Amino acid sequence: MPRITADTLRDFVRDIFVAAGCSAPESARIGKYLVNANLTGHDSHGVARVPRYVKWKQDGVFFADRVVTRVVDTPAIAIVDGQFGFGQTTAPQAVMIGIEKCKAMGLAAVGLRRSGHVGRVGEWAEMAAGHGLVSVHFVNVAGSVLVAPFGGVDRRFSTAPFCVGIPREGQRPVILDFATSLVAEGKVLVASQGGKPLPADALIAQDGTRSADPHVLYGDYTPAGLRDYKYGTGAIRAFGEHKGSGLALMCELLGGALTGNGASAPDKHWSQGMFSFYVDPEKIDPGHFFPAEVTRMLAFVKGSKPAARVGEVLVPGEPEERNRAERLANGVPLADDTWAALRAAARSAGLAEKQIDGVALLSA
Numbered sequence: 001m002p003r004i005t006a007d008t009l010r011d012f013v014r015d016i017f018v019a020a021g022c023s024a025p026e027s028a029r030i031g032k033y034l035v036n037a038n039l040t041g042h043d044s045h046g047v048a049r050v051p052r053y054v055k056w057k058q059d060g061v062f063f064a065d066r067v068v069t070r071v072v073d074t075p076a077i078a079i080v081d082g083q084f085g086f087g088q089t090t091a092p093q094a095v096m097i098g099i100e101k102c103k104a105m106g107l108a109a110v111g112l113r114r115s116g117h118v119g120r121v122g123e124w125a126e127m128a129a130g131h132g133l134v135s136v137h138f139v140n141v142a143g144s145v146l147v148a149p150f151g152g153v154d155r156r157f158s159t160a161p162f163c164v165g166i167p168r169e170g171q172r173p174v175i176l177d178f179a180t181s182l183v184a185e186g187k188v189l190v191a192s193q194g195g196k197p198l199p200a201d202a203l204i205a206q207d208g209t210r211s212a213d214p215h216v217l218y219g220d221y222t223p224a225g226l227r228d229y230k231y232g233t234g235a236i237r238a239f240g241e242h243k244g245s246g247l248a249l250m251c252e253l254l255g256g257a258l259t260g261n262g263a264s265a266p267d268k269h270w271s272q273g274m275f276s277f278y279v280d281p282e283k284i285d286p287g288h289f290f291p292a293e294v295t296r297m298l299a300f301v302k303g304s305k306p307a308a309r310v311g312e313v314l315v316p317g318e319p320e321e322r323n324r325a326e327r328l329a330n331g332v333p334l335a336d337d338t339w340a341a342l343r344a345a346a347r348s349a350g351l352a353e354k355q356i357d358g359v360a361l362l363s364a
Helices: 006-020 024-039 047-059 087-105 122-129 185-192 242-258 289-302 318-330 336-349 353-363
Strands: 069-073 077-085 107-115 134-142 161-168 171-179 235-237 271-279
Touching: 006 024, 006 047, 006 336, 006 353, 024 047, 024 087, 024 122, 024 318, 047 185, 047 336, 077 087, 077 271, 087 107, 087 122, 087 271, 122 134, 122 161, 122 171, 122 271, 134 242, 161 242, 161 289, 242 271, 336 353
Parallel strands: 077 107
Antiparallel strands: 069 077, 107 271, 134 161, 134 271, 161 171
16 A cells, blocks of 8 residues: 655646646646545545546546536525536635625525536535635535435435534634545445445445445446446445435435536436535624634533543544644555556556656655
8 A cells, every 4th residue: 555745646636637638727726635635534535536537527527627607696695507617626616706705795605516526525614714714515416326315225315415614713623524425435436446444334235235345336346447336236325324314315405406406316417516605703703702612612522531441532623634644744545456546547648657657656
């Protein structure tokens, strides 16, 4: 399992997408945000996605360097169309629109539709928090039906992420970011490439049997080959039984139906929708009660006696911050199959073999 410095990995991903036909700025964004996901420990939303992104670009599923268009635009509300552009380009545009409206009005709601994969949603909550804003995000994927509802075995939902970001002055924000499925599809992808194994009950087969075997979702695949969930017959389970299933439905209805992206269905074009609320604490809380109360509550939660003899109580965002520090210091670990798939994607995009070999030497 190689470890690659974050800068080397960002540059490698950038070069892959330049070779694939994206502009240098967009390619750099894709590299930045994918590697950021790896740094936080969310390998499911990191560079393991590169082969799929390259294939989508080659197949005309998504397009380079799109500028979002405003379908609805009021002082506090916007619906923006991503024009099937890469999510690392469309999502920050949508979030900046939300930030600007919220700063002006104190409250804003922005829906993004017809976007490529937006990556780790926590990235966009961090972006809003960097401007001092609270944000809430409901996300879906039309055309990606992966998750069985509570009580069923057939795929009905996308992994439908949900995210909340709370800013803290002078400190990292509190970021709650999770798929409403028991695991994100990217975690099944990473497990299939020799990475962290899945929980024993993460997947469910047509006969109702629970499983940790990625073949349940993907069918047959080769070590460095693309994984395609269309070839599998099983589904990912929703987390938290009926609660996760219900939250997934809300993400489909808000991130998908309300934005115009479309809720999950197998016959739709693959695209992500994201419905986001933004709140400015400066305007809603002129007495500045909020910052001190956030600090007090976090300390109160962390002060709980740990359930394990060796352990501690963590709040959302702390594991990511610790992973970031460790991986910046020691490099980003990649499963062998992920690394092989990444190099295969580079060749497919047309990157020179000399450049690929140079990165391989740095990873040794």
